[in-house]
Structure formats: C-alpha cells, structure tokens
Amino acid sequence: MGQFQLSSPTLVLVVEDDPILMMAMVEFVENAGCEPVEAYTVREAIEILETRTDIRTVFTDLDMRGSTAGMQMAVTIRDRWPPIELVMISSQPWDASQIPARGVVLGKPFDRRRIVAAIRKFAV
Amino acid sequence: MPPAPLPALISDPTRLAALASYAILDTPAEPGFDGIVQLACRLCDVPVALVSLVAGERQWFKARVGFPSCETDLNSSVCAYALERPDDLLIIPDLTADPRTSANPLVTGEPFIRFYAGAPLVTPEGHVLGSLCVIDKKPRPEGLTAAQQADLRVLAHQVVSQLELRRAIVQRDAVRADEARTYRARDALRDAQAAMATAGGDVPAVLGALIAGAMQAIPAAEGGVVELLVGDTLIYHAPTGTLAPHAGLRLGLTDSLAGYAATTRAAHFLTDALTSPHVKPELSARLGLRAAVVAPILRGGRVLGVLKLQSAKVAAFDAVDRDIVELFANAATACLTAAEAQAETQAQDVYWRGLFDRLHEGFIVGEAVRNTDGQITDWRYLTVNPAWGELVGIDTKGIVGQTIREVFPGIEDEWITDFAAVVDTGQPCTFTRQVGTLHRWYEGRAFPLEGDRFGVIFLEVTQRVEADTRRAALLQLGDRLRDLATIGEMTAAASEIVGRTLHATRAGFGLIVGDVEFVDIEPDWTAPGQGSVAGRHRYDDFGNIRAPLQRGEPLVVNDVATDPRTQAEAGIWQGFAINAFVHMPVREKERTVAVFIVHDVNARVWTVDELAFLRNVADRVEVGVARVRTEELQVVLNHELAHRLKNTLAIVQSIASSTLRDVAERGPVEAFERRVLALSRAHDVLMQKSWTAAKMRSVMESVLNIQGGLDRFALDGPDLDLSPQAALSLSLLLHELATNALKYGALSARGGKVRIAWRTEEGTAPTLVLDWTESGGPPVNAPNGRGGFGSKLIRMGLLGTRQAALNYDPVGLKAEFRAPLADVQVSVH
Numbered sequence: 026m027g028q029f030q031l032s033s034p035t036l037v038l039v040v041e042d043d044p045i046l047m048m049a050m051v052e053f054v055e056n057a058g059c060e061p062v063e064a065y066t067v068r069e070a071i072e073i074l075e076t077r078t079d080i081r082t083v084f085t086d087l088d089m090r091g092s093t094a095g096m097q098m099a100v101t102i103r104d105r106w107p108p109i110e111l112v113m114i115s116s117q118p119w120d121a122s123q124i125p126a127r128g129v130v131l132g133k134p135f136d137r138r139r140i141v142a143a144i145r146k147f148a149v
Numbered sequence: 150m151p152p153a154p155l156p157a158l159i160s161d162p163t164r165l166a167a168l169a170s171y172a173i174l175d176t177p178a179e180p181g182f183d184g185i186v187q188l189a190c191r192l193c194d195v196p197v198a199l200v201s202l203v204a205g206e207r208q209w210f211k212a213r214v215g216f217p218s219c220e221t222d223l224n225s226s227v228c229a230y231a232l233e234r235p236d237d238l239l240i241i242p243d244l245t246a247d248p249r250t251s252a253n254p255l256v257t258g259e260p261f262i263r264f265y266a267g268a269p270l271v272t273p274e275g276h277v278l279g280s281l282c283v284i285d286k287k288p289r290p291e292g293l294t295a296a297q298q299a300d301l302r303v304l305a306h307q308v309v310s311q312l313e314l315r316r317a318i319v320q321r322d323a324v325r326a327d328e329a330r331t332y333r334a335r336d337a338l339r340d341a342q343a344a345m346a347t348a349g350g351d352v353p354a355v356l357g358a359l360i361a362g363a364m365q366a367i368p369a370a371e372g373g374v375v376e377l378l379v380g381d382t383l384i385y386h387a388p389t390g391t392l393a394p395h396a397g398l399r400l401g402l403t404d405s406l407a408g409y410a411a412t413t414r415a416a417h418f419l420t421d422a423l424t425s426p427h428v429k430p431e432l433s434a435r436l437g438l439r440a441a442v443v444a445p446i447l448r449g450g451r452v453l454g455v456l457k458l459q460s461a462k463v464a465a466f467d468a469v470d471r472d473i474v475e476l477f478a479n480a481a482t483a484c485l486t487a488a489e490a491q492a493e494t495q496a497q498d499v500y501w502r503g504l505f506d507r508l509h510e511g512f513i514v515g516e517a518v519r520n521t522d523g524q525i526t527d528w529r530y531l532t533v534n535p536a537w538g539e540l541v542g543i544d545t546k547g548i549v550g551q552t553i554r555e556v557f558p559g560i561e562d563e564w565i566t567d568f569a570a571v572v573d574t575g576q577p578c579t580f581t582r583q584v585g586t587l588h589r590w591y592e593g594r595a596f597p598l599e600g601d602r603f604g605v606i607f608l609e610v611t612q613r614v615e616a617d618t619r620r621a622a623l624l625q626l627g628d629r630l631r632d633l634a635t636i637g638e639m640t641a642a643a644s645e646i647v648g649r650t651l652h653a654t655r656a657g658f659g660l661i662v663g664d665v666e667f668v669d670i671e672p673d674w675t676a677p678g679q680g681s682v683a684g685r686h687r688y689d690d691f692g693n694i695r696a697p698l699q700r701g702e703p704l705v706v707n708d709v710a711t712d713p714r715t716q717a718e719a720g721i722w723q724g725f726a727i728n729a730f731v732h733m734p735v736r737e738k739e740r741t742v743a744v745f746i747v748h749d750v751n752a753r754v755w756t757v758d759e760l761a762f763l764r765n766v767a768d769r770v771e772v773g774v775a776r777v778r779t780e781e782l783q784v785v786l787n788h789e790l791a792h793r794l795k796n797t798l799a800i801v802q803s804i805a806s807s808t809l810r811d812v813a814e815r816g817p818v819e820a821f822e823r824r825v826l827a828l829s830r831a832h833d834v835l836m837q838k839s840w841t842a843a844k845m846r847s848v849m850e851s852v853l854n855i856q857g858g859l860d861r862f863a864l865d866g867p868d869l870d871l872s873p874q875a876a877l878s879l880s881l882l883l884h885e886l887a888t889n890a891l892k893y894g895a896l897s898a899r900g901g902k903v904r905i906a907w908r909t910e911e912g913t914a915p916t917l918v919l920d921w922t923e924s925g926g927p928p929v930n931a932p933n934g935r936g937g938f939g940s941k942l943i944r945m946g947l948l949g950t951r952q953a954a955l956n957y958d959p960v961g962l963k964a965e966f967r968a969p970l971a972d973v974q975v976s977v978h
Binding site: 043045046048049052088114116117118132133134135136137 | 788792799826829833
C-alpha cells in the first residue's frame with residue numbers, strides 16, 4: 026500500500042471558496058497520504074475535472090457562496106464522472122436522500138479523524 | 150114598610166165556612182139540581198122553584214125554574230128567614246101580608262111574587278145553607294098540602310144529598326190534586342237536588358237548578374229568582390221566566406216581599422201585591438208581579454238569600470206553595486253551603502294555579518310509568534305551567550297525559566332515571582342537563598309528591614351553559630394554539646372547536662386573496678353528513694357581500710333567502726347546504742387577510758355572544774399565527790446562526806492547525822480540535838430546541854459519539870431538560886473524561902467500559918449527582934501534578950461548582966459530580 030502511495034499518490038480535488046478552510050482541507054488530504062489539487066470555485070473545479078482524468082476523489086465544502094452550489098456540483102460530478110468518489114463537509118444538516126451514491130458527508134467543525142479516514146478509504 | 154131584620158145567623162162564620170166547604174157558589178148549573186127544582190114546581194104546582202144558597206151578603210141560586218136572575222141581594226131574600234127554622238118549612242101564603250116580606254122588592258116590584266114555601270137545606274152537621282123554595286105569583290091561602298110539604302122536605306133533603314155528594318167529589322179531586330202537587334213538588338225537589346249536587350261549586354248553576362225545580366213544582370209560577378243577601382242588599386241571581394231580564398237587580402230589605410221574608414226569616418205568600426204593605430207598587434209594576442211566594446234560604450241563624458216565585462195573576466199561590474218553596478229554600482241551604490265551600494276550594498285552586506301560571510320557572514307534576522317488573526321506565530305529565538311551554542318551546546295543550554318519551558323521542562335516559570330515583574327514594578334531586586334534541590339546557594330541582602308522583606321546578610340555563618361552553622372552548626383553543634406548530638394545524642383545531650361550540654354544520658378558515666376578491670378555504674371541519682367547501686371561491690359569485698369584510702367588519706347572514714345581499718344567489722348558497730353563515734375577518738396591517746367561516750344548514754340568528762366568541766377565536770388564531778410565523782422565522786435564523794457558528798469553528802480549527810503547523814507534537818493541536826468539536830456537538834443538540842434546552846441523554850450521546858462508539862458507555866439516569874449552560878458544561882466535561890479514559894483509563898483497553906449514572910437528590914436544594922465509573926481498564930494511578938486544561942476542567946465539575954469527587958480506584962476511575970438541580974435544569978416559566 027505504501028509503495029503504491031509513494032509511486033503514485035492519489036489525486037484529490039479540494040473545492041473550497043474560503044482560503045482559510047482550504048488550508049485545513051488541504052492538510053487533511055495530505056494527512057491522508059493523498060495529493061491535493063485546489064479549486065476555489067465550482068466552475069474551476071468542473072474545468073479541472075474536464076481537463077484532467079487523474080482525479081480519483083473530490084473533497085468539497087457544501088457551504089459555498091450560492092447556498093446550493095456545493096451540492097449541485099456534487100450531483101453533477103456523480104452524473105458526469107460516476108467513478109469519482111465524493112467526500113463532503115457541511116455546517117448544515119443534510120438530507121441523506123440528496124447525497125449522491127457512495128458520497129460521505131461530514132459536519133463542521135472538523136472531525137479530523139473521520140475526514141482523514143474517509144479520504145484515505147477512497148484513496149485505496 | 151121597613152124590611153124586617155134579617156136573622157143574625159146569616160153571617161155566622163161557622164155557617165159561612167160550612168157553605169164555603171161545598172164550593173158551590175158561582176158554579177155552573179147541574180142537572181141533578183135542575184131536576185129537583187123542576188120536580189118541586191110540578192109537585193107544588195108553582196111557576197117558580199129555586200135552590201137558594203144564602204151567603205154573607207147575597208143569595209145565589211144553584212138551580213132555578215121561572216126566575217130570571219141567578220142571585221139577589223139579601224134585601225130581596227125570603228130564604229134568609231128560612232135559616233132560622235131548620236126543622237120546619239117556612240110557608241108564607243101571602244107575602245104582601247107578612248111583615249117580613251111585605252116590603253121585599255120582589256114583592257113590591259117585579260116579578261111581584263106572592264106565595265113562598267121553602268124547605269131548609271140542613272147539612273148533616275146542622276148548618277142551614279139556604280132553602281129549596283117554591284114561589285107563586287098569586288097568594289095561596291091554602292098553602293101546601295101535607296103531601297106537597299112532605300115532597301118539598303124530601304126534595305130539600307135530596308138537594309143537601311146532592312151537595313154532599315158533590316162536595317165529596319170535589320174533596321176527592323182536591324185530595325188528588327194535592328197529592329199530584331205533592332208528587333210533582335217532590336219530584337221537582339229531587340231533580341233540583343240532583344242538579345244542584347252535580348253543579349258542584351258552580352253557584353250560578355246551583356241557583357239555576359233550584360229555581361228550575363221550584364218552578365217545575367209550582368206551575369203557577371211565571372218567574373223565579375234567588376236573591377242573595379249581601380249586607381243589607383238583596384241581589385238577583387239566576388232570574389228565570391218573566392224575571393229573566395232583571396239579573397243583578399239590587400233591592401233593599403224594605404222594598405219587597407223577599408226583604409220581608411229575609412227580615413222575618415219566614416216564608417210568605419202574597420195574594421195581591423197591590424194590597425200588600427211589603428211590596429213597593431212601582432217595583433211590582435216593574436217586575437210584573439201580582440202574586441208571589443217567598444222563602445228565606447237560611448244557614449244557622451244567617452240569611453243567605455231568598456227564593457222567590459211570582460205570577461202576574463192575583464192569588465196564584467197558596468199556603469201549600471209557600472210550604473213547597475220553603476222546602477226548596479231549605480234544600481238550597483245545603484247545596485249553597487257546599488257550593489260556597491267548593492267555590493272557596495276552587496278559588497284556592499285558582500290562586501295556586503294562578504301562582505304557577507305566573508311563575509317564570511317551569512313547573513311539572515309528573516307520575517312514574519312502571520313496566521310489568523315495577524321498574525320506572527318513563528313518566529307522564531300530569532300538570533305543566535305556561536312557563537314550561539315557553540322554556541321548552543312546545544305548546545302546553547295536549548301535553549298532559551303524554552309521557553316524556555312521547556313528547557321528546559330520543560330524550561336522554563337521565564331525564565327518566567333521575568326522577569325515578571326521586572320517586573323510589575323519596576329524596577329530592579337537583580339537575581343541570583341538556584335536552585339534546587332541543588339544544589337547550591335546564592337546571593332545576595325534582596322533589597317527591599304522594600305515591601308515584603313528583604314535582605319539578607326548573608329554569609332554562611342554555612345561555613349560561615353555552616357561555617360556559619364558549620369560555621371553555623376559548624381556553625381549549627388557547628391550549629391547542631400554544632401547542633400546535635403550524636398554521637394549518639391551528640386553523641383546523643380552531644375550526645373544529647368553533648363548529649362544535651356553536652353547533653354549526655361547517656367551520657373553516659380561509660385566506661383572502663386580493664381586496665376580498667377570492668377566499669381560499671383550507672380543509673374545513675364539518676358536522677357528520679356535511680361536505681367540505683375547501684378551495685377557492687370568488688366572493689362576487691355569492692352576492693353583494695364583500696363590503697363589510699373590506700371594512701374589516703364581520704359578514705353576518707341569518708338567512709340567505711331573505712338577506713338582501715344574498716337573496717339573489719340563495720340557490721347557490723343552499724347548494725352548499727348553507728342557509729346562515731358568518732365570515733369573521735382576520736386583519737393584518739389594516740387589511741382583511743383571512744376569514745373565519747361558520748356555516749349552518751338551517752337559518753339561524755347569530756347572537757351577539759356567538760359573534761363575540763367568533764371574534765375572540767379569530768383574534769386568538771391571528772395571535773397564534775403571528776407566533777408561529779415568528780417561530781418559523783426564528784428557526785430559520787437559528788439555522789443560519791448555527792451554520793455560521795459551525796463554519797466559524799471550522800475556521801478557528803483551521804487557523805489553529807495552520808498556526809501550529811510547525812509544532813512537532815500534534816497531540817495538543819488535535820486535542821484542541823476535538824474540544825472545539827465537543828463544544829459544537831452541544832450546540833447541535835441545543836439548536837434542536839432553539840438553544841433553550843437540550844435533552845441530557847442527547848447531549849451525552851452526541852459528545853460520546855466522537856469518542857469512538859457509544860457501545861462502550863452505559864448510560865443510566867432520567868432524561869432531563871438541560872439549560873444551555875449545563876449542556877455545554879456537561880459536553881466539555883464528558884469529552885475530557887472520555888478523552889482521558891481513551892488515553893489512560895478503561896477505554897484504552899479492549900474490554901474497558903464506562904458507566905455513567907445520574908440521579909436527582911431531593912432536599913432543600915435538589916441536586917443532580919452524576920457518577921462516572923470506569924472498569925475493565927489497566928490499573929489506575931493518580932496523575933501527578935496539577936495536570937493540563939482537561940484536568941482543570943474536570944476538577945471544575947459541572948457548571949463550575951467544583952463539586953467533583955475523583956477517586957483513582959485501581960480498578961478504575963470513580964468520579965462524582967454534583968450541581969444544583971435548579972441550575973442544571975431549564976427553569977420552567
């Protein structure tokens with residue numbers, strides 16, 4: 026497992042419009058042994074996904090400007106790139122039925138252990 | 150020549166009485182007497198023969214031959230002299246020569262009689278009534294032969310025999326007539342007594358029967374009356390016959406024969422009013438009274454009145470009539486006394502009856518109806534007063550005799566069983582109960598009477614009960630509105646309460662669209678069998694009814710068919726089973742935004758109280774809706790705040806993590822992150838109740854969940870509502886304890902467990918006691934030194950009370966925390 030990680034770290038697209046939160050999220054991805062790719066807007070995230078094929082996981086905040094933008098993006102990703110795994114964080118209660126298949130939603134403030142565990146799980 | 154003096158015997162009363170007893174004077178001719186005088190003429194060979202009866206002032210001929218007139222005065226009488234000679238014939242051969250007769254007008258003038266021979270008519274008692282005489286117009290000096298004299302005697306004897314026979318017949322007839330009169334009187338009396346008894350307390354009927362009977366007994370009576378004595382005045386009652394027009398006539402005691410009878414307390418008969426000192430002439434003329442018979446009606450020594458019969462004929466009545474009238478008067482005494490008593494009783498009855506009739510309270514006398522087992526299953530109305538009719542709204546006619554189950558089909562059984570208990574136990578009872586079919590409430594008291602009877606006196610209390618019901622409904626509505634969370638639930642609850650309270654057939658809540666153009670009626674309450682009218686309706690489709698609502702006033706229609714605003718569209722209303730309705734506006738910012746709607750399938754008058762009730766309901770719903778809207782807004786704000794708080798905490802974590810990026814030891818950084826997380830979990834639980842309270846168990850589970858699995862914790866204690874401060878404090882405390890347990894304590898071992906138990910201790914200051922007991926972990930050592938943040942926090946205890954007893958038992962940590970329950974729990978306002 027370690028060998029695999031060293032030779033080819035899993036790419037995780039981190040989507041977050043708040044730079045401070047982005048710092049923590051990037052740290053979580055790194056703690057999970059993955060390589061973060063940062064996107065500060067939904068549009069930017071979609072563009073990256075459209076241009077790159079090596080993204081295995083998207084780690085996104087659902088609380089971005091335009092209240093439903095995060096969740097809409099998650100749904101879009103599940104539609105357009107079904108294999109990509111989704112790890113989401115939210116400060117609001119979420120409706121389990123809206124969550125795309127295989128998606129994981131974790132609350133704020135951060136529970137570092139769970140977030141790292143979730144990213145690591147999908148990175149395997 | 151002066152006439153000779155007549156014999157004194159003529160005017161002898163006993164002789165006159167004897168003569169009268171034959172009742173012969175002035176009677177028609179009879180063959181028996183006529184034959185005798187004819188025989189006397191032939192035997193004595195004379196032209197004139199007479200049966201002459203000498204009365205007190207005249208002589209009268211019962212039979213005559215050859216003489217023109219039927220009577221003469223005594224001056225012309227020769228027979229008068231015969232009276233003195235009862236044993237001998239009086240023979241005067243030449244009347245001109247006899248001093249007794251020479252001046253007799255019949256001798257000196259027409260018919261110039263000259264010879265007279267008379268045989269006295271002597272009764273068996275020896276009274277001489279007159280004579281059988283023969284007369285010639287020429288003197289007969291030879292007189293009569295002895296044979297002629299003997300014949301004349303015999304014939305005179307025959308005359309007396311005839312008279313005797315005749316008198317016997319008359320007397321027999323008189324006896325018979327008297328008997329008939331007595332029978333008639335007796336029959337009439339019996340009939341009258343029966344009639345008077347039947348008349349009971351009806352005094353006019355008693356008097357009518359009395360007079361009718363008396364007049365039947367005395368056919369000579371043409372008019373009759375009872376004059377009742379009041380003070381010194383006699384008042385005409387029940388006048389009959391010729392007296393009929395004189396009802397109510399009032400007379401003094403000195404005016405009439407009746408007054409005389411009342412004064413003397415004796416019966417009298419009056420032969421001729423014109424000669425009576427007791428009758429005023431003008432009165433007898435006015436009444437057409439000539440003869441009368443009167444008898445006082447006496448009770449003890451008191452004169453009640455006078456019974457009078459009268460006739461326009463002189464001497465219509467005699468002593469027998471007087472006695473008969475007296476009998477009737479006596480019979481009347483008893484009946485009048487009874488009638489008076491009965492009338493008094495009736496007057497009392499009328500008095501009580503009148504009292505009951507004037508009562509505002511309803512009054513019933515009822516009688517139990519029992520089945521064959523003797524159980525009371527119903528009861529019958531024996532009496533009801535007019536108030537009963539008003540209070541129950543039923544005509545009292547025909548009620549008496551019916552049972553309550555007949556009068557009110559389907560009436561509540563308690564109306565029978567309660568009164569049955571009164572009859573069976575003899576104990577009165579009070580009641581406040583509805584007659585459901587009437588929608589009316591009654592309050593009253595039932596009490597036992599004799600036997601199976603009972604009385605009920607009651608009042609209608611529908612208004613009071615309904616006012617109570619409305620008050621209770623408003624209270625109930627207040628409770629419901631406080632508990633319900635959505636506007637839909639609130640309006641539905643209010644609709645049902647309104648519908649049931651006002652006995653309406655439909656009630657609902659509608660939102661107004663535009664300037665009272667449309668109403669969107671929400672799901673409404675309906676009585677059984679009624680359809681819903683939920684949905685949008687256009688006001689103008691239902692008549693000219695928008696104006697009051699636009700002004701913010703209630704739209705009240707008692708009858709859609711007669712109200713000018715809805716008359717034209719009555720059919721549409723009735724299509725919805727509506728004949729009466731109210732739309733009570735709910736206002737917001739000077740506009741009608743909603744209406745409370747009540748329908749009734751029947752026309753009805755909406756009372757001021759009912760409208761006030763509706764107004765009250767609408768106001769409360771308005772306030773309730775405003776509260777719900779505020780709460781809904783609050784929830785949104787709370788969620789937004791929670792979201793921002795959690796996002797901010799995440800940013801704090803992020804800053805801390807980034808700031809401490811270069812710190813080699815990651816433990817404290819992570820500990821910090823997790824403390825923030827624990828704090829946040831307490832907020833989560835609190836937010837569910839808008840930060841006003843949190844369930845103790847939820848708080849515990851939420852924070853312990855962070856620490857790897859609830860299955861390692863055993864929670865045991867009552868679920869309490871925690872104050873926000875207590876929730877935060879408990880969260881942080883448990884977080885530190887659990888963190889330590891995971892690091893050093895029981896949870897660091899695979900089979901280690903923690904038991905968290907809590908209880909409340911009553912006392913002057915009730916206390917929450919929380920026990921943390923670890924077991925199954927490695928041996929425990931007390932930590933050295935003061936420790937860090939976590940240790941401090943644990944020692945601070947719950948809510949900073951510092952009541953934390955830590956026992957580092959080698960088996961496992963035992964900790965006890967205490968805090969005043971009042972601070973831990975949410976204070977109930």
